[in-house]
Amino acid sequence: xxxxxxxxxxxxxxxxxxxxxxxxxxxxxxxxxxxxxxxxxxxxxxxxxxxxxxxxxxxxxxxxxxxxxxxxxxxxxxxxxxxxxxxxxxxxxxxxxxxxxxxxxxxxxxxxxxxxxxxxxxxxxxxxxxxxxxxxxxxxxxxxxxxxxxxxxxxxxxxxxxxxxxxxxxxxxxxxxxxxxxxxxxxxxxxxxxxxxxxxxxxxxxxxxxxxxxxxxxxxxxxxxxxxxxxxxxxxxxxxxxxxxxxxxxxxxxxxxxx
Amino acid sequence: xxxxxxxxxxxxxxxxxxxxxxxxxxxxxxxxxxxxxxxxxxxxxxxxxxxxxxxxxxxxxxxxxxxxxxxxxxxxxxxxxxxxxxxxxxxxxxxxxxxxxxxxxxxxxxxxxxxxxxxxxxxxxxxxxxxxxxxxxxxxxxxxxxxxxxxxxxxxxxxxxxxxxxxxxxxxxxxxxxxxxxxxxxxxxxxxxxxxxxxxxxxxxxxxxxxxxxxxxxxxxxxxxxxxxxxxxxxxxxxxxxxxxxxxxxxxxxxxxxxxxxxxxxxxxxxxxxxxxxxxxxxxxxxxxxxxxxxxxxxxxxxxxxxxxxxxxxxxxxxxxxxxxxxxxxxxxxxxxxxxxxxxxxxxxxxxxxxxxxxxxxxxxxxxxx
Numbered sequence: 001x002x003x004x005x006x007x008x009x010x011x012x013x014x015x016x017x018x019x020x021x022x023x024x025x026x027x028x029x030x031x032x033x034x035x036x037x038x039x040x041x042x043x044x045x046x047x048x049x050x051x052x053x054x055x056x057x058x059x060x061x062x063x064x065x066x067x068x069x070x071x072x073x074x075x076x077x078x079x080x081x082x083x084x085x086x087x088x089x090x091x092x093x094x095x096x097x098x099x100x101x102x103x104x105x106x107x108x109x110x111x112x113x114x115x116x117x118x119x120x121x122x123x124x125x126x127x128x129x130x131x132x133x134x135x136x137x138x139x140x141x142x143x144x145x146x147x148x149x150x151x152x153x154x155x156x157x158x159x160x161x162x163x164x165x166x167x168x169x170x171x172x173x174x175x176x177x178x179x180x181x182x183x184x185x186x187x188x189x190x191x192x193x194x195x196x197x198x199x200x201x202x203x204x205x206x207x208x209x210x211x212x213x214x215x216x217x218x219x220x221x222x223x224x225x226x227x228x229x230x231x232x233x234x235x236x237x238x239x240x241x242x243x244x245x246x247x248x249x250x251x252x253x254x255x256x257x258x259x
Numbered sequence: 260x261x262x263x264x265x266x267x268x269x270x271x272x273x274x275x276x277x278x279x280x281x282x283x284x285x286x287x288x289x290x291x292x293x294x295x296x297x298x299x300x301x302x303x304x305x306x307x308x309x310x311x312x313x314x315x316x317x318x319x320x321x322x323x324x325x326x327x328x329x330x331x332x333x334x335x336x337x338x339x340x341x342x343x344x345x346x347x348x349x350x351x352x353x354x355x356x357x358x359x360x361x362x363x364x365x366x367x368x369x370x371x372x373x374x375x376x377x378x379x380x381x382x383x384x385x386x387x388x389x390x391x392x393x394x395x396x397x398x399x400x401x402x403x404x405x406x407x408x409x410x411x412x413x414x415x416x417x418x419x420x421x422x423x424x425x426x427x428x429x430x431x432x433x434x435x436x437x438x439x440x441x442x443x444x445x446x447x448x449x450x451x452x453x454x455x456x457x458x459x460x461x462x463x464x465x466x467x468x469x470x471x472x473x474x475x476x477x478x479x480x481x482x483x484x485x486x487x488x489x490x491x492x493x494x495x496x497x498x499x500x501x502x503x504x505x506x507x508x509x510x511x512x513x514x515x516x517x518x519x520x521x522x523x524x525x526x527x528x529x530x531x532x533x534x535x536x537x538x539x540x541x542x543x544x545x546x547x548x549x550x551x552x553x554x555x556x557x558x559x560x561x562x563x564x565x566x567x568x569x570x571x572x573x574x575x576x577x578x579x580x581x582x583x584x585x586x587x588x589x590x591x592x593x594x595x596x597x598x599x600x601x602x603x604x605x606x607x608x609x610x611x612x613x614x615x616x617x618x619x620x621x622x623x624x625x626x627x628x629x
Contacts, residue, residue: 092505145626
């Protein structure tokens with residue numbers, strides 16, 4: 001097995017008297033899509049925010065490429081190569097795709113001794129990167145607001161990949177999307193993974209997870225309930241684990257399998 | 260598949276008209292043409308378009324432009340500054356107290372004023388960013404705080420609310436002409452000599468042109484507009500301004516220093532207000548406690564006419580400059596046309612409403628919302 005890109009050991013996070021994470025351990029290897037499953041309140045969001053530098057863990061260790069890491073803020077994590085795509089906060093609708101794509105990483109060139117935004121380069125790169133992901137833009141100046149939710153996620157993913165992300169954290173990328181858009185995003189995840197990038201895919205939809213996941217870690221009430229490889233676990237088992245092994249079993253029959 | 264790789268059948272081709280419609284300057288361009296056409300038809304013989312008349316509305320427009328540039332960039336960055344008008348009064352009074360009452364050299368008074376006022380702008384920004392309160396409330400507080408000081412200080416020190424004698428104090432100063440001077444005098448003299456523009460017929464200034472140069476106020480307005488436009492559209496920082504106003508949280512997640520951008524824009528707005536104030540006290544030779552009243556709203560109106568969205572993230576400095584031009588031309592034009600000047604306010608309200616409605620419609624076009 002290849003060396004894990006990122007290793008999180010016994011991560012605990014307390015917010016005052018609330019214990020959001022009570023010892024979560026996960027490791028992620030390059031080129032895999034690691035699905036993080038859990039019901040609402042299981043601690044998925046807190047966990048990935050710890051991984052992306054938004055929260056500092058109360059206790060526990062983070063190893064990045066074998067070395068212990070302490071992220072002071074999200075920018076540290078970004079420069080280390082950990083990119084997060086948040087569901088609603090990926091893009092700014094009023095800005096053009098090219099301006100969004102290079103937001104925070106604007107290419108510069110010098111004109112008359114002044115540093116200026118290299119619009120020509122930004123436009124070219126945006127168009128070609130979007131084409132690779134299968135999105136046809138009318139032009140690089142098209143506003144992001146005209147794109148569908150799935151396309152926006154894809155732009156955000158392409159952006160993270162272009163800027164050298166080694167770990168891509170996707171926070172519920174499919175939860176607000178329709179069937180077609182979901183399949184587009186899942187296809188994008190698959191492309192990204194094949195480039196050797198580790199993908200952390202957070203979802204509470206077992207079917208979406210099964211479609212692209214290599215390994216599955218289930219969180220429940222701030223703890224890991226275990227990690228399973230693809231093929232070692234059935235969707236129904238995952239579903240049961242997410243719900244904490246209760247009640248769901250009795251619903252199974254009437255709901256006809258996975259939810 | 261090969262076909263769909265090149266064009267997506269679900270994306271309608273955009274007509275040229277529609278494309279032109281989503282430029283933020285559109286409202287400003289249409290408005291400018293309309294306003295000039297109107298006054299050319301109804302007030303052409305009133306002297307509005309001779310050298311003196313042109314200079315008249317140019318100066319008024321330039322005043323609006325100076326504060327509109329700051330307000331525009333700040334609004335695109337997602338914030339307001341309601342303290343602009345009070346800042347104008349405060350800055351002017353500060354120059355007068357330092358330069359006249361305390362007898363500082365005017366250049367020093369100007370520099371201290373610029374530093375102080377820009378820092379107050381920064382404080383505005385810092386409070387907004389750190390507390391997360393709406394800038395509307397924070398700057399409203401500063402509207403009163405600054406105005407209060409502007410009235411209190413001269414009353415306590417000089418027992419009056421207008422301090423004069425600035426022109427005399429500025430005599431021979433090296434920095435003052437940068438705000439109160441005029442340029443291009445020889446060109447205007449030449450135009451006067453050759454009968455292109457009117458000259459004085461009698462008196463001590465006989466033979467001199469009636470308009471004897473371009474005031475530095477107009478130069479400042481043009482420079483600030485060019486600077487603002489360059490900064491916004493051509494630089495990395497400009498992208499950050501759009502991002503900070505478009506969605507601050509999304510911008511933060513990709514590493515845009517949103518707080519720094521916003522604070523700097525508050526400082527720039529205060530800087531513009533101070534430029535306005537300095538030009539004004541140099542022109543009038545005095546500072547008054549009531550200067551700059553309502554200027555914050557006039558700046559915001561010019562910016563909105565210029566196509567910026569009140570919610571931030573979208574707008575244009577050139578549009579704001581056109582908004583200021585419309586503002587100035589109409590205000591002075593109604594005077595030339597002999598229309599009752601109170602009607603200007605009616606016009607202002609109507610055009611503001613139309614501009615906001617147009618802007619909302621344009622936003623729907625851009626984002627595809629329905």
